[in-house]
Amino acid sequence: MAIPYVFEDDIEHGVCKRLTPLIRRVICNNPGPFTYTGTTTFIVGNGVVAIIDPGPNNISHLDAIIAALDPSEVVSHILVTHTHSDHSPLANALKERTGAKVCGFIELNDTPHTKSQIDTKVAIEDANFVEMEEAIQRDFNPDIPLQHQDVLNGPDWTLEAIHTPGHIDNHLCYLLHEEKTMFTGDHIMGWATSVIVPPDGNMADYMDSLERLLSFDLDLLRPTHGPAIENPKTFINAYITHRQNREEQILGQLAKGTTQIQDMIPLLYADTDKRLYPAAAMSVLAHLEGLVRTGKVVCNSEIKLSSDFQLK
Numbered sequence: 282m283a284i285p286y287v288f289e290d291d292i293e294h295g296v297c298k299r300l301t302p303l304i305r306r307v308i309c310n311n312p313g314p315f316t317y318t319g320t321t322t323f324i325v326g327n328g329v330v331a332i333i334d335p336g337p338n339n340i341s342h343l344d345a346i347i348a349a350l351d352p353s354e355v356v357s358h359i360l361v362t363h364t365h366s367d368h369s370p371l372a373n374a375l376k377e378r379t380g381a382k383v384c385g386f387i388e389l390n391d392t393p394h395t396k397s398q399i400d401t402k403v404a405i406e407d408a409n410f411v412e413m414e415e416a417i418q419r420d421f422n423p424d425i426p427l428q429h430q431d432v433l434n435g436p437d438w439t440l441e442a443i444h445t446p447g448h449i450d451n452h453l454c455y456l457l458h459e460e461k462t463m464f465t466g467d468h469i470m471g472w473a474t475s476v477i478v479p480p481d482g483n484m485a486d487y488m489d490s491l492e493r494l495l496s497f498d499l500d501l502l503r504p505t506h507g508p509a510i511e512n513p514k515t516f517i518n519a520y521i522t523h524r525q526n527r528e529e530q531i532l533g534q535l536a537k538g539t540t541q542i543q544d545m546i547p548l549l550y551a552d553t554d555k556r557l558y559p560a561a562a563m564s565v566l567a568h569l570e571g572l573v574r575t576g577k578v579v580c581n582s583e584i585k586l587s588s589d590f591q592l593k
């Protein structure tokens with residue numbers, strides 16, 4: 282089944298829109314091939330509120346978030362889904378304006394399985410070569426480090442952190458129990474597939490994290506970019522199938538003797554915006570890394586974009 286994508290192109294940047302009794306949104310004016318119409322900042326609760334994904338360092342967006350609040354409202358927590366530069370950097374300025382505590386995942390020392398086996402330096406050189414646009418905020422330092430299943434409360438809201446590594450290994454989704462709604466960050470988006478860029482992204486972890494969300498009874502997914510997703514289980518299953526099909530296609534290319542990622546991309550992503558080809562190349566690299574790890578594919582050198590891959 283094809284992914285039942287959803288789109289919402291007619292949005293207004295910087296304007297507060299109430300979505301449900303507990304959720305408001307403000308969309309930042311940073312549209313692009315990775316961000317769709319921009320970063321959606323969510324305000325959760327009433328009176329004492331949590332803010333999810335403050336966004337990039339953009340002062341007009343900071344002003345728009347503050348303007349979206351009632352003057353008597355208090356921001357108790359700033360929740361970050363992950364440390365890509367369109368999600369976390371505004372947390373510090375928003376903290377200065379509101380006094381709220383910044384919350385997010387801090388990498389655990391005892392989780393080596395979330396680490397890609399691709400050599401970091403080599404992969405970063407590769408990433409520069411393809412001009413990746415999703416930069417990482419390396420100095421993120423939350424007041425409240427969160428781990429899987431940690432819970433934060435306000436007077437009318439309960440948010441639970443759900444660790445979902447894969448897009449990046451510090452990715453958290455947040456479950457709003459009162460509305461059976463999962464804020465999915467970049468883990469699941471309605472308008473596109475998520476980009477997996479090694480070494481911070483990891484395809485095997487990503488697939489496990491998709492499965493993880495299937496275990497929840499959810500009414501709605503709310504990604505940080507683009508509109509809400511109804512029928513979460515159907516959508517997540519289609520996302521999983523899409524990745525499995527992609528892996529089959531990559532194995533098919535290898536079977537035909539195509540050994541280089543750069544030769545596979547135009548064939549595998551014929552319908553995709555060419556601006557996303559560098560990201561697509563990293564996704565294929567992430568798939569191949571997983572296939573090498575499971576022994577289906579061999580690579581005679583270090584695993585990087587320019588390597589030769591062959592079926593075992």
Ligand SMILES: [Zn+2]
Nearest residue numbers: 365415448467
């Ligand atoms: Zn991201």
